[in-house]
Amino acid sequence: TNSYDPNNKRVSPIGTTDSGFIQDPQPLNYTINFQNNGNDTAFNVTITDTLDTDLDPATVTVLDSSDAYSLNPNNRVLTFNFNNINLPDSGTNFSGSQGFIEFEVAPKSGATPGTKFTNYADITFDANPPIRTDTALNTLCRPIRDTITPSVCDQYTYMGSDTTDYFSDTTFTDTLTATNGCDSFLRVELDILEKKQDFVSDTGGCSYTVPSGD
Numbered sequence: 001t002n003s004y005d006p007n008n009k010r011v012s013p014i015g016t017t018d019s020g021f022i023q024d025p026q027p028l029n030y031t032i033n034f035q036n037n038g039n040d041t042a043f044n045v046t047i048t049d050t051l052d053t054d055l056d057p058a059t060v061t062v063l064d065s066s067d068a069y070s071l072n073p074n075n076r077v078l079t080f081n082f083n084n085i086n087l088p089d090s091g092t093n094f095s096g097s098q099g100f101i102e103f104e105v106a107p108k109s110g111a112t113p114g115t116k117f118t119n120y121a122d123i124t125f126d127a128n129p130p131i132r133t134d135t136a137l138n139t140l141c142r143p144i145r146d147t148i149t150p151s152v153c154d155q156y157t158y159m160g161s162d163t164t165d166y167f168s169d170t171t172f173t174d175t176l177t178a179t180n181g182c183d184s185f186l187r188v189e190l191d192i193l194e195k196k197q198d199f200v201s202d203t204g205g206c207s208y209t210v211p212s213g214d
Contacts, residue, residue: 006035006098007123011136019116020138025107028055028138029063032080034123034131036087036097042125045082047101049121059106066099078103087125107140115140147187168192 012029090097122130
């Protein structure tokens, strides 16, 4: 059985694969969990969170917390002070020894595909050395967004990626699924070519109908 550190950092959306791929720039929801695993009451808890350089500190919104706190923001550095929290140790009161803070922050405008958002926090119980959480990671996808204009002959069909058959002029979105979650999207403008008939004559004066267009 693997050990579990109750002092951790969680992000939503978690994204896909170990890179935490997300499709578009969107607010990230961070939850910092903490637990007093010492052998006595923790009177004060301080959480220091340094935001990634590609996150916008002006968009920080606290969503929830387990206990009363004060927030001292300093540009990218967020300091959450839980003064007089009187957190019992886990051996005395396991459920009462835990707490959390949850906040949301948005990427800076202009974030480009491939941008990585990393975030961790340092948790300090009274005057003890800080405990660093794991690092939460999200990465903006590099999906293809393009338009194609295929043509097929009359009485033939065009099959989309979802196996739908198209047999008339239409415009639709085709999704190309990627194993890492970075799906691509194609705008398909389908053109059905009409079948035409042309007439040719041989040297003997006979005429023939020649189908064309397929």
